[in-house]
Amino acid sequence: MIGAPSVRLRPLLALRLALREMRGGLKGFYIFLACIALGTAAIAGVNSLSQSITATIASQGQELLAGDIRFELNNRVATTEERAYLDGLGTVAVSAGLRSMARLPDGSNQALVELKAVDAAYPLYGTLESQPDRPLHDLIARDGDVFGAVVAPLLLDRLDVKVGDEILLGNARVRIAGTITREPDALSDGFGFAPRLMVSDEALAATGLVQTGSLVEHTYKVKLADPAGVAAVRTEAEKSQPAAGWSIRTSGNAAPALTANITRFSQFLTLVGLTALIVGGVGVANAVRAYLDAKRSVIATFKCLGAPAALVAMIYLAQILMIALIGIVIGLVLGALIPFVAAQFLADLLPISTAFHLYPGALGLAALFGVLTALTFAILPLGRARAIPATALFRQQGFDPSGFPAWPYLLGAVACLAALAGLAIFTAYDRYISLVFLGAIAFAFIVLRAVALAIAWLARRSPRVNSPALRLAIGNIHRPGALTSSVVLSLGLGLALLVTLALIDGNLRRELTGSMAERAPNFFFVDIQGSEIEGFRSVLNQAIPKGKVIEVPMLRGRITAFNGEDVNSRNVPPAGQWVLRGDRGITYAKNKPENSTLSEGAWWPADYSGEPLVSFSSEEAGELGLKIGDTVTVNVLGRNITAKIANFRNVEWESLSINFVMVFSPNTFAGAPHAWLATVIDPSATPEEEAAVLKAVTNAYPTITSVRVKDALDIVNGLLGQLATAIRAAAAVALVASVLVLAGALAAGNRARVHDAVVLKTLGATRVTLIKAFSYEYAILGLATAVFALFAGGIAAWFVVNRIMTLPSSFLPDVAIVTVVAALVMTVGIGLAGTWRILGQKAAPVLREL
Template sequence: MTLISPRVSLAFRLALRELRGGLRGFYIFLACIALGTGAIAAVNSVSQSITDTISTRGQEILAGDVRFELNNREAAPAELDFLKSYGKVSVSTGLRSMARKPDGSDQALVEVKAVDDAYPLYGSFEAQPNYTLPKLLANQDGTFGAVAAPLLLERLGLKLGDELLLGNVMVNITGTLTTEPDAVSEGFGFAPRLMVSRQALQESGLIQTGSLVEHAYKVRLNDRSTLPDIRDRATKDFPAAGWSIRTSDRAAPSLTENIGRFSQFLTLVGLTALIVGGVGVANAVRAFLDAKRTTIATFKCLGAPASTVVLIYLFQIGLIALGGIAVGLVIGAAAPILAAQFLAQFLPVSTAPTLYPVALSLAVLFGVLTTLAFAIMPLGHAREVPPTALFREQGFEARRLPSWPYILMAAIFLAALAALAVVTAYDRFIAVVFIGAIAFAFVVLRLVAAGIAWLARRSPRVNSPALRLAIGNIHRPGALTPSVVLSLGLGLALLVTLTLIDGNLRQQLTGRMAGGAPNFFFVDIQGAELEGFRNLVTSQAPDGKLVEVPMLRGRILALNGEEVTKRKVPPSGQWVLRGDRGITYSETLPENAALTEGTWWPKDYSGEPLVSFSAEEAGELGLKVGDTVTVNVLGRNMTAKIANLRKVEWESLSLNFVMVFSPNTFKGAPHAWLATLTDQKATAADEAAILKSVTSRFPTITSVRVKDAIDIVNSLVAQLATAIRAAASVALIASVLVLSGALAAGNRARTHDAVILKTLGATRRMLMRAFCYEYLILGVATAIFALFSGGVAAWFIVARIMKIPSQFLPDVAGMTLVTALVLTVGIGLIGTWRILGQKAAPVLREL
């Protein structure tokens, strides 16, 4: 008994024989599948390469087996003894500060990292010259050594051997930083790194009561088997420690989550390209089967059942699709190797050639499901080709739907494609919204195409024969209108959406936000320095507005008595619970806030601790007025009741906090102050003078020039936007391929039209003008749709999700219109030129 029926075997053999004739008509099919699967395979392979490297090199990335972080205080003797009982401990301290030239002529913000002789416990530290770190940081003749990032030397015009003031201590630049093994786990820094010894930092005077300092205790375990229970025991033995614990199997959770989110976005863009390519698949299959009508009719005349005919071409389509998928897999397999060359200096990526079967298998599934979902319907139409087609050459138009089994199978494969996108997504809600938006876009594009045809059908008669012919071509049976609108509409709409988001972000950063933002943030102002600092700043900027608030750091441990680690929080709200948050206290409602619910506490309030919570973040955490929040501050757990919710305008860059407590909550607690200076009339020279005065007079105060921080963020946004546009261009390329396929699919009908019109006296020039008009009209209509739909999508994301002002950008409109016209007219004329040279006799004989 054979496992494969004779009918299936025969169909497979016939399919192979037909493929010997080549792949003519299927090159666009191959390109669409290869492009979509390649994008998905590449994105997921690179993402998995990074996350696997973080997982396998977790000890090196963390510089320990486990990391305990304390903010604003060092570990108590009992806590330190607990850590040492597990293995060797390395202590490092991180903070931001100002580094100055000894003559006071220039200064720069730096990310200070003070380490002990045990650092790093894992991995290797590299500098130039390549000496050991203890030697580079040693105290030589009363001056401590320091290792600086090359960027710091560039900013201050320094070289090896030069000196630098850090707080109250002079350090000598003994080396430039090449490799810092745990840089990724330390998180993103806004300033260049400056590494010193812990002794140098102690003498600098930068660590004072209330200073924003992070102390990291990294442990190299004597017994790795104790790793799973060290967190539970630390929490149980020291419930009020308030330390953040991270193990080497999750060395960089924030980076891993961000990579997951970004890879999901790029995967969805790749899926958009694949779905757009699916339209190309449908067009290519339909054109191919239309060209095979005589062959299909021959099969039927020789007694082949319709099901066998369908199997023959299903096998052919499947084999060609597998070829396209194979090309996509090669792209996906090569992507991590190529990406490593560019990402190695920023992220932990493996440079060794490695295959990622899960990522590649996912791309294969997407490619196969897309092929089947979009090829089934044309196969259903081909099944209905009559044997009489052998005797008369006539196209089969999809004027009605194929039989219900084919519709059902297409629906099943489309549902499977959507389910796969949702199940494999990092954020399933976003994936569901995306799939819904794609489905809605397809429906709207069909309606747009129908609307264009309806308008063309009812347009007034024009005198120009070429224009009249163009208008007729738009609404006649078998017109290219649905294909062109569907092909270009989705890709252009995606490009418009991303471009508008990028443009609005840039305007917000460089325009509105920068214009209304403070000139400076001043951090770590000690209480004893506050009056002198205030007098200095007001004398330097008499027209400026100085705002001062008390500043503490605290970590949210529990909400309504439930540990935050056990609480399910949506991704948008997880940042509030991750690490320490800046907190403050105030007798009165901050002037830049407005209550949305509840009431503010009275002055001189002395009851139970109360807190005002940001309304948006409270909603994401599921909090309301009357709930409780437990926060660890300076090693003490404080539980406060939510008295009110308030609206916070984060984009103003003024002094805003998620939590503002009643003053009695922290009565007597040591803390520093945070201040902003806003002076819209200040010039760059004025800002430089203020920065120099504050840094020279108060070396332990950290001064952050807001414009510099915005420039850094703007640079990051620009790099991110470039990556996103590159990804979006994949979808646009798929659209171009589909457009080419759609025009190629209509070439046969166009050839008949052109021959008949030329026989009736039409010139090639007149026909070319008619086709130009047709493509111009379709290009403009598609551009208008892309601008409208992309503008609405961008407005929703910018105004409703990012919560920043949104506006339409005219240059985006111009770019979209030009792109649409160039693509439709250019590709249309390239495909049409050959048609106009077709000889009349062979075509007329087939009519």
Template sequence: MNTFLMRLKTALRLSAREMRGGLAGFYIFLACIALGTAAIAAVNSVSTSITKSIASQGQSLLGGDLRFELTNREANDREKAFLSEFGTVSHSTGLRSMARLPDGSDQSLVEVKAVDIVYPLYGSFVAAPDKPLADLLQKQGDAYGAVAAPLLLDRLGMKLGDSLLIGSTKLVITGTITTEPDAVSEGFGFAPRLLTSGEALAASGLIQTGSLVEQVYKIKLKPGAPSLKIIQDRAKAEFPDAGWSIRTSDRAAPNLTANITRFSQFLTLVGLTALIVGGVGVANAVRAFLDSKRSVIATLKCLGAPASVVVMVYLFQIMMIAGLGIALGLAIGAVAPWIASYYLAQFLPIPADFAIYPRSLLLALMFGGLTTLAFSVMPLGHAREVPATALFREQGFETRRLPSWPYVLVAALAIAALAGLAIVTAYDRRLAIFFLIAMAASFVVLRLVAYGIAALARRSPRLPSPALRLAVGNIHRPGALTPSVILSLGLGLALLVTLSMIDGNLRNNLTGTLSEKAPNFFFVDIQRDQLDGFRQVVQQQAPQGQIVEVPMLRGRITALNGQDIAKISVPPQGRWVLRGDRGITYAKDVPKNATVTEGQWWAPDYKGEPLVSFSAQEASDLGLKIGDTVTVNVLGRNLTAKIANFRKVDWQSLSINFVMVFSPNAFAGAPHAWLATLTEPNASPQQEAAILRSVTKAFPTITSVRVKDALDMVDALVGQLAVAIRAAAAIALISSVLVLSGALAAGNRGRTHDAVVLKTLGATRPMLIRAFTYEYLLLGLATAIFALLAGSVAGWYVVSQIMKLPASFLPGVAVSTVALALVTTIGIGLAGTWRVLGQKAAPVLREL
């Protein structure tokens, strides 16, 4: 024990002395570790900041301590009495409608929210001008006051004091919305907000039988009220068929929180890619550092220093330098939420105050430390096992074989710990496992690609150009840069190609394939007595258009096979079906855009127990089979139906599709509205505008949704997400460039000897420049081809197999990838070797 402590103390002392020489040779090492650690720390810190802010501001974001939501109906007297028992209740109503100018010249889809006089229960509603909300919404003559999002005024060319119509009610715009405290809990909206009073909405005539309306009741608990859980349990026990969705202030925006967590996990994995790519740079830097210290290592061994002491000396140095890089990355990650608050404050409730999130920083610290250990142990093992005589005699380490088993074991354990940490901390562990498998496979494939390129170069015919012949020889000679270039640049480029392919195909589908197949309009909330008149209006404006109409209700799945969905473990890909309300319908015949894949459709005059046809893919995600039962709550009543068949649904068509189609007898006598689509591929923008005006003018209560507008909004959202994803991918690419630079710097010693010998034998500088340019050109081209193949396959898989969308090859991405690879390899390669070409011959020849 004393001997070990003495050796440890000696190693620490020698490490500290050698560190006095500075960080020469370790700047790329520092950058690789700092960059990857910073990415992981920043992503997780920002995510934690947002989720904790949502939790801490839960009452304001939810608009109450509890939120009860009903679809298509108001609470009855007994339910209202139950809610009022616990404190002050605020009632709001939300729906989509058409807001139109009084002269009918223009209109826009809006998200209407009608509130009562006690709104908001928590937080502050701020408008411009800054007046009490009750004053802004009060009735003025024959018109009611309303506050609108600035976007609505921009769309309709309005200003404060102007009027618009919703349904049969006239509204006067008295202000614009600055802060709506509970907007986050309301969810994402495709249209600008229009806030008015409950009296104004009641007078509009928009709330009719079967209309898609959300009735929300928020409670501010009085002192001494029961706990949130007790109230929830009582609500479920006393009103089992109410069908209301209950949310508490500690989970104010669960969908937003879950989406942020998923997205942060994805970006964390991209950051981990950057860190692992940087690990290759760590290994190169450690190997080059130990190579430069070969005379010191030889001297220590000759003076009797045990091999373990030599290893500890340089392990301490490496970990100290890594600690500096990790600390730099953690510092960047720590200030990231504070910086992000200035950009995200208008979208998300992220605080502007500086705060540190230890768990996020600890996670990044562990990833950085394990990566450093995993990639530095093997070079240390090689240094330990080389005898002193070999170090004096040779120029570097022989790394063709593995070091002794303890070093291999430590590296393997570090890699296993790294993988385990990624899986344990992941929101979706299956995704993390797939990522790690893909990462391991990429390393193996890239190594095989490097070997294949070297083998092809070795077997190439004799070339007439000396420079080209020298370039090909450099690709396969011992100590060639081929493995380093392919491994370092290939992974970053492949990731960039994958993300570019996904982004490009999504945009092509949104603006091309999907928009061509999609209907021009969706029309919602059509009453039965309006159907004939609606058809006539549409056919007058679009005589060649195809109109499809189906009955539509809203229902929430409450149980599967009699078991409460809250107690069922559902895979992530199927959870959306059980989240919130779903559109449902009934039909005598199989829908034209679907085919039955299993089971039998019911007869047109079927009168037996309620049956349901379920979408095949979603049924598979939920683990359902023919004969299982599904319980849905519609208009406050629970209905249980048996699954009769599965359908293959073409969601890509954007036509009318439903997860569940019931037998007609299931909803006999239930009040409902109708949903319709209009498809007219040849309609011009002017004709679409005329259709919209005619329908809105003739039927103010019908909501018209222009599909192109919705696709444009989704395309803008995809574009914003793509910026964040590409920024994360750029970090991985920068790590690749750093690793490439380090690999070239580490090989400069051998390049210097080669250049001096060749110049001594008569080679000119221009010839050597051409040779190096050809070499980097060939390596860059090979790397680009691999990245294109691997990235295209990965992008195709994600788009076609996961997103279930058409995927195609994008030539623009291919050209930019090849150009980026060539510019990077040739530029960095020549920059790194330019100094080598000017090296004087005498000092180098004396060392040979």
């Protein structure tokens, strides 16, 4: 007989008994293992991949930046004093970047290019690789009146030219001397909508593209004598040259936009992985309950021999934790391999190490998520088993899942759940999004429970039907111990997540290729000089007479302060950081822009001549914590200009028309040199007519940059497709977890199904009747769950698309049909697969146990 060991020795005794009982293997815990391993692997893999990319960016920062520190000026070159300061820091390489049009000498074809002009010192770190493999400055050297250039291979296809052919760039003639295989600092230069074309700084001067007000980024990259002191150099540069208005970046943060986007995307995928883990938690609860149900005689024996209830709970908690650790280890191994596997496919697109590395932080976080999930969902079934007396265990077929366990178990489950939620929020890049996401998951659990109760209630009150199989199926839905709650809960979350992601993807694609493309302008024209504006209008009137032309003055400026406080010291939420990152396009206007409405404040009079005023986009102002009367300091062309916020505007960014975060009163920039920005809108224009417009403007004004909006939307749509692939893969993990949980729920109920099937067969039911009954039951549950998934997924997708992305959202019927079919196939298919063995059970052995 088991004595009453001391409290101090009880854990050791529980562990010894747990290990002894586990000698029989892990039967009944395979679903448990799969659920924990799958969710842990998803979180470990996503975070390991994110850390791999960010670590590579940090370790290769000098090469990615092509310098130790980078100073960027927009629309102007460094002054003599600023250049002398930079030369005093170390070796300086100067480059300039802008968008322009490359065209064939006969004017028959043209294409937008990302132009980059470099000097003889480029690159300070790394090597530009090209075909043919020759030194860069030999390839871009001048030969008489023709300048050399290296280009991205895509440009050859777009212009239908080959290496050795000549093209026109502005007012200069350029010969394509080679193609770019690898550009060391491409990622730090940011995303480009057009293929790269690289020339010398001498060639850029000959093109005539750099004029007053042109949108040009002048970059000064410095190789320091002591790279370790780069942080101190940055701090000193900001203090010694406060009026320069340059944007400074160090090799430790070579590609901030890419790093931020990787972090955001990894957070999203981590939340999806957490969903898979939480869905798997339902499988954990089902597996624990089924395992304890199978161990009812052992538990009864323990209790009859005098084992305290707490000891019984410790024994099985120890087993559950050990099995959970096995699943976590499997998940960590798979997660650790994901960056190595992904590197084989992403190495040409992203800076990611192809060597195998372990990322302890990512693996530790995933392990902690796995342990907390296992504890959260295992404690309640353990508490119910602890509370059942030995006599009840001997009498009953299994545990009754209804009711609540003792308060310590409830408190423990709540504590683990709070820790799980707190960990998800604390480790998130955007904690608000994480909080909303977890709130949605919690709400989904409550609603799914209500849906299961509603289905059972309707089944109980449904009219009597003549079909015995259908009548039996309806009875199975509402009888005690029915699988209704388990099936609805396990399948509902996965399908709802899948519907949400599919609807978001579908709405974005439809918006980009449909309504947005229809509402958007046909063209954007950039870098129109004041002396060219009249002739430009004349060309457009002839090329596209029905087009609506809108022109606005445009400058570039970087926000440096709010209310005199440096923006770098301001705590800005992630959603508003893009406004402060780099330079923004700004304009001035007498009248309110036609595509925006005032939300607060008043517009200035047309003849206003007082202190500088600015109109700010209301959404961005809210994210930055601004109010009417606050001041904004903007550095424009090396001068700091401070203006008071006079009003807020609601801006329709999704229209893709001319919009600005900041619109200033006209007197703010009186006499300041600037260029013009224009759009032309003609929804009826054919592709041939658009091509004619592009040709006419480029041939007449080669220094004006023309951007066809539909081409840009096609590029964005392609990027969206690549992201959607990753999102679908993550959603598939959650769906696989749902399928595993569904299989586990059906397995947990198989013992009761065996008795039902044997009794019914004894009473004369045929195998066909039972198959029909089970098929009807699973089909009804699958259909009901699909309806919920469509409803919940539709609301979630609407919130993301309409409220967060501020785009039109609609329900897509094809998504509904696919979801319903998937739900029915999974529930009926998995249900019948799990019960097929039951239908072949011999009656005598089962009847003897009754």
